[in-house]
Amino acid sequence: xxxxxxxxxxxxxxxxxxxxxxxxxxxxxxxxxxxxxxxxxxxxxxxxxxxxxxxxxxxxxxxxxxxxxxxxxxxxxxxxxxxxxxxxxxxxxxxxxxxxxxxxxxxxxxxxxxxxxxxxxxxxxxxxxxxxxxxxxxxxxxxxxxxxxxxxxxxxxxxxxxxxxxxxxxxxxxxxxxxxxxxxxxxxxxxxxxxxxxxxxxxxxxxxxxxxxxxxxxxxxxxxxxxxxxxxxxxxxxxxxxxxxxxxxxxxxxxxxxxxxxxxxxxxxxxxxxxxxxxxxxxxxxxxxxxxxxxxxxxxxxxxxxxxxxxxxxxxxxxxxxxxxxxxxxxxxxxxxxxxxxxxxxxxxxxxxxxxxxxxxxxxxxxxxxxxxxxxxxxxxxxxxxxxxxxxxxxxxxxxxxxxxxxxxxxxxxxxxxxxxxxxxxxxxxxxxxxxxxxxxxxxxxxxxxxxxxxxxxxxxxxxxxxxxxxxxxxxxxxxxxxxxxxxxxxxxxxxxxxxxxxxxxx
RNA sequence: GGCGCGUUGACGGAACGGUUACGUGGAGCUCUGCAAAAGCUUAUAAAUGGGUUCGACUCCCAUACGUGCCUCCA
Numbered sequence: 044x045x046x047x048x049x050x051x052x053x054x055x056x057x058x059x060x061x062x063x064x065x066x067x068x069x070x071x072x073x074x075x076x077x078x079x080x081x082x083x084x085x086x087x088x089x090x091x092x093x094x095x096x097x098x099x100x101x102x103x104x105x106x107x108x109x110x111x112x113x114x115x116x117x118x119x120x121x122x123x124x125x126x127x128x129x130x131x132x133x134x135x136x137x138x139x140x141x142x143x144x145x146x147x148x149x150x151x152x153x154x155x156x157x158x159x160x161x162x163x164x165x166x167x168x169x170x171x172x173x174x175x176x177x178x179x180x181x182x183x184x185x186x187x188x189x190x191x192x193x194x195x196x197x198x199x200x201x202x203x204x205x206x207x208x209x210x211x212x213x214x215x216x217x218x219x220x221x222x223x224x225x226x227x228x229x230x231x232x233x234x235x236x237x238x239x240x241x242x243x244x245x246x247x248x249x250x251x252x253x254x255x256x257x258x259x260x261x262x263x264x265x266x267x268x269x270x271x272x273x274x275x276x277x278x279x280x281x282x283x284x285x286x287x288x289x290x291x292x293x294x295x296x297x298x299x300x301x302x303x304x305x306x307x308x309x310x311x312x313x314x315x316x317x318x319x320x321x322x323x324x325x326x327x328x329x330x331x332x333x334x335x336x337x338x339x340x341x342x343x344x345x346x347x348x349x350x351x352x353x354x355x356x357x358x359x360x361x362x363x364x365x366x367x368x369x370x371x372x373x374x375x376x377x378x379x380x381x382x383x384x385x386x387x388x389x390x391x392x393x394x395x396x397x398x399x400x401x402x403x404x405x406x407x408x409x410x411x412x413x414x415x416x417x418x419x420x421x422x423x424x425x426x427x428x429x430x431x432x433x434x435x436x437x438x439x440x441x442x443x444x445x446x447x448x449x450x451x452x453x454x455x456x457x458x459x460x461x462x463x464x465x466x467x468x469x470x471x472x473x474x475x476x477x478x479x480x481x482x483x484x485x486x487x488x489x490x491x492x493x494x495x496x497x498x499x500x501x502x503x504x505x506x507x508x509x510x511x512x513x514x515x516x517x518x519x520x521x522x523x524x525x526x527x528x529x530x531x532x533x534x535x536x537x538x539x540x541x542x543x544x545x546x547x548x549x550x
Numbered sequence: 551g552g553c554g555c556g557u558u559g560a561c562g563g564a565a566c567g568g569u570u571a572c573g574u575g576g577a578g579c580u581c582u583g584c585a586a587a588a589g590c591u592u593a594u595a596a597a598u599g600g601g602u603u604c605g606a607c608u609c610c611c612a613u614a615c616g617u618g619c620c621u622c623c624a
Contacts, residue, residue: 072624074624075623080624081623081624083623083624084623084624085624086624087624088624090624127622209619210553210554211553211620212552212553214552311624312623312624313618313619313624314618314619314623314624315624316619317553317619317620318619318620341624342624343555343618343624344618344623344624345624346617349616349617350617351617351618351623352623352624353622353623359623378562381562381563381573382562382563382564383563383564386556386563387555387556387617387618388562389562391561391562393561393562393574393575394561394562394574396574396575397561397562397573397574397575398562398573398574399574400573400574400575401573401574404573404574450564452562452563452564452565452572452573453564453565453571453572455563455572455573456563456564456565456571456572456573457572459572459573460571460572463572466587466588467588467589515583518583520583520584523583523584524583524584524585527584527585536585536586537585537586538585538586538587538588539582539583539584539585539586539587540582540586540587540588541581541582545586545587547586547587
């Protein structure tokens with residue numbers, strides 16, 4: 044099976060081909076750091092992490108960029124309303140910079156807990172202000188922009204394919220819109236590239252608006268009239284017009300600065316299709332004249348108890364909430380992998396429990412590697428062994444399942460079937476090396492850390508096991524049960540099969 | 551008001567125009583020193599009504615319900 048993904052750009056499952064053979068560039072829309080991420084946010088990062096792991100399993104050299112939106116952009120697509128970071132700052136009595144730093148660290152910590160591969164570039168928007176200005180400059184120079192009272196806007200009517208990506212019906216949307224648009228905008232879909240700090244305000248995060256991106260060195264004053272900055276009546280301070288980037292410009296600027304004008308893959312949530320990604324495409328392709336990204340992958344959303352997660356409803360659990368209820372980030376990771384990234388998921392604690400149990404069972408399989416010895420049989424004999432052969436084929440089957448548009452549910456099924464073959468057979472017939480190899484494949488593609496999370500039992504515990512073995516051999520059942528209880532207290536469960544005794548983790 | 555999506559068993563969740571998905575949980579049986587595991591069995595699976603077809607969970611139409619975007623949010 045070749046590597047293929049559902050591409051929003053074409054609406055089809057497309058065979059993946061990178062621009063440079065063997066190398067792939069990916070841009071992932073990252074978090075806005077003004078609050079704790081909820082489980083719905085994490086779903087996206089888990090799926091895109093799987094994408095990266097699958098590409099690596101196919102021997103691609105992956106260069107991935109994820110932005111951190113640490114500059115306040117506005118709360119709505121209409122470029123109106125309160126700024127999230129400034130709002131968060133007020134809520135917590137901190138500056139926007141402090142808020143951004145705090146939640147950036149929290150996010151990075153969450154990534155670590157979930158076992159997400161760190162992107163090669165984690166780009167903070169505030170570190171790329173000059174790049175963003177440069178991109179605005181380019182669009183100004185090419186005539187794609189216009190300036191109104193509150194900022195510099197992109198004229199979407201100058202990008203004829205604007206509606207194509209999201210299959211928008213702009214006229215119908217305008218007619219049905221329930222929000223009022225900024226009356227100065229030429230088209231309802233026009234968006235801000237650069238916003239001016241409102242007169243008389245001081246923001247925590249603001250930068251000097253370069254004269255070059257302003258129209259003829261003029262700007263509209265509050266009375267709506269254009270005045271020249273050369274006018275000596277205007278105080279010098281006013282000529283230093285402060286501003287900040289619009290909502291969409293950072294992703295284009297960061298992506299192209301680091302990865303070049305055309306990316307292989309751009310990822311994000313489906314909610315980004317109609318506005319954010321549509322705007323990214325418009326501004327990027329207007330500036331460069333070449334296609335911005337060859338593949339666009341979008342993850343569906345997660346619901347909680349069949350209702351959507353939203354900040355305003357306050358039903359978004361955080362990783363910490365899950366941990367307080369006894370579920371680890373990896374339990375959640377397996378829960379997420381149980382469904383396809385394009386399907387709307389539904390989170391309930393029952394479902395999470397189901398994933399937790401599944402992971403626990405898998406860990407007990409992984410622990411078997413400590414309990415079997417390297418087989419002494421020859422290569423020829425090993426090749427004859429069904430179990431060995433099927434375990435080796437399983438690794439390849441997992442990768443092929445994932446290659447087909449990130450088929451994580453199918454991959455999990457393959458793992459279950461392979462593990463079932465192991466539990467059914469006598470331990471002496473399982474080849475240790477091929478089990479380890481399978482576990483390594485699972486960990487590298489799905490990030491479940493089966494190997495790291497399943498250490499061997501202690502020497503003390505092994506000693507008890509041996510004592511119990513001899514007690515059983517002389518049919519001293521009282522002693523045997525006593526030793527079994529002793530191990531249970533140490534969180535080791537044992538079970539006796541026909542030929543041997545197997546230990547498992549209690550938790 | 552405009553545009554779109556979904557509806558599979560107790561729960562989660564796949565594939566597929568005809569063949570047991572798989573997992574988690576429940577019940578029963580077998581095996582077993584006990585326990586556990588495993589194996590086997592089991593519970594009216596495809597929202598509803600039509601249509602196409604030799605045959606539909608799978609394709610088409612309608613209805614119901616749910617839900618998403620257009621407004622924060624992945």
